[in-house]
Amino acid sequence: MSTQSISTASAGAFSVSGLMIVVASELAGAAFLREFLLAEDWRYVVALLAAFGVALVVMQSVPAIERRIENAFAAQRRAATIVAVLLVFAFPFALGGNTYALHLCVIAQLYAVLALALNFQLGSANIPNFATGASYGIGAYASALLALNFGVSFWLALPAAAIVATLSGFLLGLPSMRTRDSYLALVTIAFGVVVHQLLNNLEFTGGPNGLVGIPVPELFGHSFASPLVIFGVQLPSQANFYYLSAVLVAISILFAGRLHNSRVGLAWNALRADDLAARCQGINTTWYKVLAFAVDAFLAGFAGTIYAFYVGYISPDNFTFLVSVTIMTMVIAGGMDNILGVIVGAFLLTLLPEKLRAFSDYRILFFGVTVIAFLMIRPQGIFPQRLRRYGGH
Amino acid sequence: MEAPVVLSGEGLTMRFGGIVAMAEVSFELRRGEILGIIGPNGAGKSTLLNIVTGIYRPSSGEVWLEGERLNGIPSHRIVSRGIARTFQSSRLFTDLSVLDNVIIGRHSRTRSGVFDAIFRRGRADRELAESAAIAEELLKGVSRDLFDQRHRAAGELPQADRRRLEIARALASEPKVLLLDEPSSGMDDADTDALMDDIRAICAARPELSMMIIEHDMRLVAALPHRVMVLDYGQKLADGPYEEIRRIPRVQEAYLGRKAAQHA
Amino acid sequence: MADLLLQQLLNWIVLGSIYALIAVGFSLLFGVLNIIHFSHGDVSFVAPFVALGAVQVMVASLPVAATPGILLLCILLALLLTGILGVVLEVLVIRRFRNAPAMMALVATVALGIVLRELIRHLYPNGSNPHPFPRFVSGEIAIGGVNVSLFAVVAVVCSVAAVVGLFALLNHTRLGLHIRAVSQDRDAARLMSISPTRIFRATFFVASAIGAVGAVFFAGYANLIRFDFSIDVGLIGFSAAVLGGLGSMAGAIVGSLLIAGLDTFVQAVVPNGASYRLVFVFLLVIAVLVFKPAGLFGRTVVEKV
Numbered sequence: 018m019s020t021q022s023i024s025t026a027s028a029g030a031f032s033v034s035g036l037m038i039v040v041a042s043e044l045a046g047a048a049f050l051r052e053f054l055l056a057e058d059w060r061y062v063v064a065l066l067a068a069f070g071v072a073l074v075v076m077q078s079v080p081a082i083e084r085r086i087e088n089a090f091a092a093q094r095r096a097a098t099i100v101a102v103l104l105v106f107a108f109p110f111a112l113g114g115n116t117y118a119l120h121l122c123v124i125a126q127l128y129a130v131l132a133l134a135l136n137f138q139l140g141s142a143n144i145p146n147f148a149t150g151a152s153y154g155i156g157a158y159a160s161a162l163l164a165l166n167f168g169v170s171f172w173l174a175l176p177a178a179a180i181v182a183t184l185s186g187f188l189l190g191l192p193s194m195r196t197r198d199s200y201l202a203l204v205t206i207a208f209g210v211v212v213h214q215l216l217n218n219l220e221f222t223g224g225p226n227g228l229v230g231i232p233v234p235e236l237f238g239h240s241f242a243s244p245l246v247i248f249g250v251q252l253p254s255q256a257n258f259y260y261l262s263a264v265l266v267a268i269s270i271l272f273a274g275r276l277h278n279s280r281v282g283l284a285w286n287a288l289r290a291d292d293l294a295a296r297c298q299g300i301n302t303t304w305y306k307v308l309a310f311a312v313d314a315f316l317a318g319f320a321g322t323i324y325a326f327y328v329g330y331i332s333p334d335n336f337t338f339l340v341s342v343t344i345m346t347m348v349i350a351g352g353m354d355n356i357l358g359v360i361v362g363a364f365l366l367t368l369l370p371e372k373l374r375a376f377s378d379y380r381i382l383f384f385g386v387t388v389i390a391f392l393m394i395r396p397q398g399i400f401p402q403r404l405r406r407y408g409g410h
Numbered sequence: 411m412e413a414p415v416v417l418s419g420e421g422l423t424m425r426f427g428g429i430v431a432m433a434e435v436s437f438e439l440r441r442g443e444i445l446g447i448i449g450p451n452g453a454g455k456s457t458l459l460n461i462v463t464g465i466y467r468p469s470s471g472e473v474w475l476e477g478e479r480l481n482g483i484p485s486h487r488i489v490s491r492g493i494a495r496t497f498q499s500s501r502l503f504t505d506l507s508v509l510d511n512v513i514i515g516r517h518s519r520t521r522s523g524v525f526d527a528i529f530r531r532g533r534a535d536r537e538l539a540e541s542a543a544i545a546e547e548l549l550k551g552v553s554r555d556l557f558d559q560r561h562r563a564a565g566e567l568p569q570a571d572r573r574r575l576e577i578a579r580a581l582a583s584e585p586k587v588l589l590l591d592e593p594s595s596g597m598d599d600a601d602t603d604a605l606m607d608d609i610r611a612i613c614a615a616r617p618e619l620s621m622m623i624i625e626h627d628m629r630l631v632a633a634l635p636h637r638v639m640v641l642d643y644g645q646k647l648a649d650g651p652y653e654e655i656r657r658i659p660r661v662q663e664a665y666l667g668r669k670a671a672q673h674a
Numbered sequence: 675m676a677d678l679l680l681q682q683l684l685n686w687i688v689l690g691s692i693y694a695l696i697a698v699g700f701s702l703l704f705g706v707l708n709i710i711h712f713s714h715g716d717v718s719f720v721a722p723f724v725a726l727g728a729v730q731v732m733v734a735s736l737p738v739a740a741t742p743g744i745l746l747l748c749i750l751l752a753l754l755l756t757g758i759l760g761v762v763l764e765v766l767v768i769r770r771f772r773n774a775p776a777m778m779a780l781v782a783t784v785a786l787g788i789v790l791r792e793l794i795r796h797l798y799p800n801g802s803n804p805h806p807f808p809r810f811v812s813g814e815i816a817i818g819g820v821n822v823s824l825f826a827v828v829a830v831v832c833s834v835a836a837v838v839g840l841f842a843l844l845n846h847t848r849l850g851l852h853i854r855a856v857s858q859d860r861d862a863a864r865l866m867s868i869s870p871t872r873i874f875r876a877t878f879f880v881a882s883a884i885g886a887v888g889a890v891f892f893a894g895y896a897n898l899i900r901f902d903f904s905i906d907v908g909l910i911g912f913s914a915a916v917l918g919g920l921g922s923m924a925g926a927i928v929g930s931l932l933i934a935g936l937d938t939f940v941q942a943v944v945p946n947g948a949s950y951r952l953v954f955v956f957l958l959v960i961a962v963l964v965f966k967p968a969g970l971f972g973r974t975v976v977e978k979v
Contacts, residue, residue, distance in 0.1 A: 145777050192960060195967040198776055199710050203916045204963050206909070207956035214956075218949045272528055279527035279534050280520050280541075283506075287514045290503035297463060297497075299489035299518025299583060308524065342784050349781055382792035388785035392778055393770050404507045404563060407542055 038089040039097045047104045051111050053368060054118040062372045073399065091406060105263050109256045119255040121371055123327060126262035127320045129363040132347040133269040133356065134316035137276065138309040139345065140354035140402070141285035145202040147341045148189055151212040152314035154336025156182040156321025158216060161228045161331055171234030171326050179318035186314025190307035197292075209338050216333040227332025234326050241326075258327045265323060266360070269316055273356050276312070278405065285309060286354075350391045352398030361399055413441040416620045417462070417493070417587050422471035424457050424644070431457045432644040434471070439587065444613065444621045446635030446652070454644040455624045456498060459589050462622075463495050464488040475587070490518035492586035496576040498595060498624075504565030508556065508575055511564050512545035513538070515582030545582060551615065552578040552608060570601040574608060581612065590623045594630055602627055609634060677820040682942050688826045688895060690934035691833030695888025696911030697918070697926035698840060699881035705857040705921035706877045709771060709779040713787035715908015717760050718885030720790065722807055722893035723798050723901075725752035729808075742810040749810065753886045760882025761875045769874070787908065794901040804900040807893040829891045836887050837927065843880065844923070853877055857921070885911075906952070910937075913959045919972025928970060933958065 049065070056062045076083045090097050112118045131149055138144045160178035163169040169177065192204045216222045223229075233242040241257040276282050287295040288302045296302050325331050343366060351362020369387065370380045417439040424432040432454040439445050447455050460466040462473055464485035473480040475491055483491070494515075503511050520541055522534040549557040553574045559567065564575060573593050580588055593609075594602045606629075613619060625631050631638060631652060638655050640647040648655045655661050696715055703711045728748035733740050767786055771779035795801040811828050814821040844850035855863040856873045864870060892907055893899040914933050918925025933955055940947040940954045962970065 139777065143775070143777070145780070192964045196963050197967070199704070199780070199920060200916060200963055200967060200969065202710070202777070202780060203913060204960050207913065207959045210909070210956045211953050211960075214950070214953045218946075218953075275527045275531060275534075276524065279538065280517065280522045281524055281527050283510060283514050284517060286506055286510070287503050287517075290505055291501045293465065294497065294501035294503070295514075296485045297465075297489060297495055298514050298579065299486050300514070301484075301486045312524065339788075342781065345777075345781050346785070349778060379792075379796065382789060382796065385785045385788035385792060389767060389782055389789065392774075392782045392785075393767070396774055396778060402505070404561065405510055407509060407561075 035089040035092050036096055038086055039093045040100055042086055042090075043097065043100050043104055047108060047111075050364070051108070053372065054112065054121060055115060056372065059373065059376075073395070077395075087403075102267075106260075109252050109259055110250060114253055116253045116255055119253055119259055121368060123255060123258045123262050125364045125367040126259070126266050127324055128344065128347065128367045129266050129360045130262070130269045130320040131317055131344045132351065132359045132363040133266075133273050134313045134320070135344050136273065136348050136354065136356070136359045137285070137312045139348050140359065141277065141282060141289065142306065142309045143289040143353075144193060144306055144309055145198070145345075146189075146205045146310065146313060147202060147338065147345065148205040148209040148212070149313060149317050149344045150336045150338065150340035151209040152182050152186055152189075152317035153321040153324070153340065154212060154216060154331075154333070155185050155314075156318030157325040157331050157336070158222055158228070158321075159318070160322035161231045161325045162221070164232055164326075165228060165230065171232075171322070172236075174326075175319065175322045178322040179315050182318025182321065183311050183315040186311045186317075187307060189314070190310030193306045193310060194303045205341075206338065209341055213333050213337055216336070222333075225333060227330060227335075228325075229330040231325050231329050231331070233329070258323065262323055262327075265319055270356060270360075272312075272316070277354075277356070281305070281308070346388050346391075350388065350398055352400040352402065354402040355398065355400045358398050358400030365399075413443065415439065416441050416476055417622075418474045419458070419462070420472045420474070422458070422461055422473070423469045424454070424461060424466060425469045430644055432461070432468075435641070435644070435646045436471075437639055437646070437649070439620050439622060441586075441620055442613075442617050443637065444623060444635045446631045446638040447622060447624045447641060448626070448631055448638060449641035449647070452643075453641040455641055456591060457644070458641070459495060459591055459622070459624065462488075462589065463493060486518070489583050489585075492584075493589065494580035494583045494585035494587070495589040496573070496580050496591055496593060498591040500569075500572045500576050502564040502567075502572055502575060502579075504563065506564060507561050508549070508564050508567065509542065509545055509560040511575055511579050512548055512582050513541045515579035516541045516544065518583050545578075548578045548581055549575075552581070552612070569596050570604065573597070573605060577608070577612070586618070586620065588619060588621045590621065592624050592626060594625065594627045599629075602630060606630055606633060680818065680820050681822065682938055684822050684826050684830075686931075686935050686938040688829050688891075689937060690931040691830050692888045692892045692895065693907070693911055693914050693930035693934050694927045695833055695836060695891070696885050696907060697914035697930045698837065698923055699885040700912050700915035701918065701920055701923055701926040702840075702853075702877060702881045704915070706853060707768075707772065707874060709768070709776060710783065710912070711768060711881075712780055712783035712912065713763070713790060713908075714783075714881065714885055715911050716787040716790040716904040717756065717763065717882050718889040719892075719899075719904035719907070720759055720794065721749075721752040721756040721886035721889045722899045723794055724755050725749045725890060726805060726807060726899065727798065728752065740808070745808055745810045749890050752890065753883045756886035756889075757879040757883035760878040764874055764878040768878075787904070791901050791904060798901070801901055804898050807897060807899045809894045809897070825894060829895060832887065833891065836884055837923075840880070840884060841923065849873075849876055910955065913956070917959055917962050917969055919969030922969070922971040925969055925971030 049069070053062070053065050056065060108122070109119060131153055135146060135149045138146050156178040159181040160174035163174045163177055164171065189205065189208050193201055196204055217225050233240055235241065242254050244254050245252045245256040284295070284300045284305050287298060287300055288305060292302055324335070347362040347366050348359050350366065351360065352358025370384050373380055373383055376383055415438045419435060419437050422432055422435045423430070435454070435458065437445070447458065449455050457466065461468045462480070464480065464483055464487075467482065475493065478491065480488055480491065503514060506514070520537050522537050526534040546557065546560065549560055553571070556571055556574050556578070559571070564572070567575060577590070577593070594605055597605060613621070623630070623635060635652065637650060638652050639649045640655055640661050648658050648661050696718055699714050699718065700711070703714060725745070725748045728751055729740055729745055732738055732744060732748065738744055763786065768779070768783065771782050809825045811824050813824045815824045815827055844853060852863070852868045852873050853876065855866065855868055856870050860870050863873070888911070889904070889907070892903065910933055911930070914929035915926045916929070917932065918927070918929030936954055936958055937951050940951045944950060966972070
């Protein structure tokens with residue numbers, strides 16, 4: 018532990034510039050996101066993407082910069098968190114009442130939650146799961162059905178749907194006790210198709226038309242459909258869901274961080290590296306695999322509920338195989354087992370197709386090409402996996 | 411008076427389809443004893459280790475650890491009963507740090523689950539910090555050099571250090587019995603000498619620990635084990651002190667080779 | 675009653691043969707490359723569009739009518755081009771994922787499938803809409819006193835011939851020997867001066883061309899082709915290959931017949947079965963994999979420790 022005291026001592030001189038680095042990088046990130054969201058001209062969008070690409074290339078070719086930023090964040094964790102919270106809080110004010118930009122933020126944040134959920138499996142434990150979209154859908158349908166048929170309020174439907182999704186996650190995880198790799202991938206694909214087909218055909222889920230008229234949540238008499246007034250500034254009604262989903266992202270980050278730096282996260286990493294060797298360290302790998310499925314579904318269920326109550330209507334086509342693939346791509350492109358990377362991946366892949374509306378019809382094509390190009394050019398993701406830090410290291 | 415038996419096998423037989431990999435092998439391991447296992451490739455040495463650690467389920471026969479029958483108990487539970495092992499082809503968690511590898515070795519001695527990690531963080535953190543401290547001590551005990559590299563990825567270590575790390579990881583579960591599968595494979599003489607010193611130091615610090623070592627390097631087999639068991643074609647050929655077993659002609663032929671047989 | 679049963683039986687075999695043609699490609703590619711080429715179905719389904727496009731171009735530019743003969747010629751051209759497309763994709767994309775983690779290759783090829791479908795949608799005139807796909811044989815034939823569609827019989831016969839041809843290629847030719855060598859041990863094959871790269875390309879050609887046969891028959895069977903047909907059929911072909919045990923040709927065929935059987939049965943017997951067919955098919959897939967984790971004919975690998 019002597020190393021720790023050394024690093025704290027040096028942190029004194031380091032902290033001022035460290036703090037500046039932290040604040041500057043977070044401000045730059047927020048400013049970039051704002052520009053990207055508000056950009057109208059596709060040429061500007063492309064220029065922004067190019068700038069992002071250049072930043073990545075610079076970081077890759079000069080690792081010292083990356084290390085410096087990383088060390089600054091590690092040394093200034095509390096300050097970094099406070100600044101981040103303030104920025105997230107202030108962000109809607111900076112969008113100038115642009116409801117579409119705010120809407121994109123909500124969707125991107127929900128996808129960030131889904132990507133973080135999948136990251137437990139795909140990133141930490143390298144278990145394929147092509148059914149996160151299905152868990153997302155199960156959460157959405159469970160909460161919507163509760164609200165429509167039994168008048169359950171959003172706040173009760175939220176945990177209830179998460180429990181339903183978790184149970185289905187356990188169910189989906191059971192085959193993982195025996196199958197693995199491509200075979201397990203197919204089991205999850207099959208599960209996703211079955212869920213989608215059932216939603217599409219069953220009477221009580223409304224068939225292909227889905228469910229409509231999901232009531233708007235209320236909190237202390239404030240309807241989420243009405244504009245939000247903070248400090249005398251009126252924000253569009255989407256801001257309600259912006260803050261709600263931001264809280265969910267924060268909770269997910271907390272979950273992810275704590276699990277990563279725990280015995281559970283280590284066990285997942287161990288079975289990722291070598292299943293048999295993990296068993297020989299006393300790890301019940303079967304249980305940890307099923308657990309990863311359950312944790313994934315739990316968070317996906319939350320995201321699904323918020324989505325259902327946000328848009329007010331859901332249909333099976335919101336939860337297809339393609340949605341699951343998109344979430345997988347977010348994790349892989351962002352950086353497996355890296356919380357920040359996964360969130361960046363989720364934002365990028367949610368916003369990219371929306372921002373390329375100039376190519377409206379070619380959006381899906383462009384999406385596919387981008388994914389392939391990404392996997393070929395930077396297979397380790399935007400922010401690759403890192404070794405854990407203990408004490409000052 | 412002899413030390414009590416810790417681990418024993420009775421009539422262990424292992425069939426894969428039609429192939430008999432192990433036939434009616436029995437053995438005993440006493441507290442604080444080092445048992446060497448030798449035999450040509452395919453003699454069933456690794457099979458024996460896999461049966462004891464629950465990776466294979468024997469076709470017949472029984473394994474006992476201090477009066478408890480181990481048959482049918484899954485491998486991850488066997489670790490918490492007190493048997494730890496290393497692998498012939500060192501199977502480290504290569505993309506994790508050296509320290510993480512050893513901390514994972516303490517999995518069976520720690521308890522925190524998802525609930526603790528999220529809602530009782532103090533408790534989970536304390537347990538992890540404790541594991542990290544124990545892991546650091548273990549690394550120091552096994553090799554100071556390894557300790558200095560504890561924040562590197564395990565995959566970056568040179569071969570000899572990988573073996574040491576595997577041993578440290580196995581010791582982290584506080585085993586009663588440690589099984590080493592060809593610890594010196596891929597090492598030169600100098601590395602092997604260092605390894606032997608390490609093993610001696612480990613034994614000196616843990617007089618209660620029993621070991622089974624599968625080895626090809628006769629220098630190690632001659633020096634370390636109290637007793638040597640010879641396997642050939644899945645059967646037990648001999649069992650006794652090295653000085654005795656090396657005189658048995660069949661052993662010389664089957665394992666030490668004809669040359670050695672002529673020398674003796 | 676009897677002819678209804680025979681009709682269903684024929685449906686089953688036709689569907690099973692078509693699935694099998696796609697499934698053997700998945701299995702063959704996995705056996706050789708050790709990665710899932712998820713877009714194999716999408717590659718195969720380029721063929722009907724090429725054939726249809728070629729017919730239209732020929733009719734427009736040459737003094738010929740769209741006779742069955744011309745159609746057949748165009749189909750053969752499509753098979754060839756689809757095989758080449760497979761090789762091109764291997765060279766451009768899939769090659770780079772050969773040593774990557776399995777999931778990365780899987781996601782990349784899923785994306786590749788999206789790209790292929792979108793390309794068809796945008797490049798083929800009016801590509802978002804379904805197009806009628808002609809059959810090159812029509813009429814009926816009497817089997818056991820029951821009239822059945824001649825096309826169905828031809829489809830089955832051609833499928834069997836293609837599969838037999840594939841088996842012959844694998845087991846009785848030099849190329850087949852090399853393919854099998856590479857799939858068993860890439861490095862050892864290299865030491866025997868077999869170039870894995872060349873074998874990969876050959877495998878892609880063969881697999882894609884055989885898949886194309888399946889796709890063309892599927893289009894003919896449905897009398898229709900649309901850019902997204904490959905999603906379901908590709909997924910079913912993949913499932914059949916996994917069900918049978920990846921790498922096993924016989925397994926892929928058995929898996930296809932099993933899935934096609936359930937598919938036909940559900941549509942014929944279960945009320946509203948057409949909507950629930952995929953539910954049943956994929957529940958079967960899950961059930962089989964739970965009890966046989968490496969598929970029906972897959973080798974359960976005893977892990978070497």
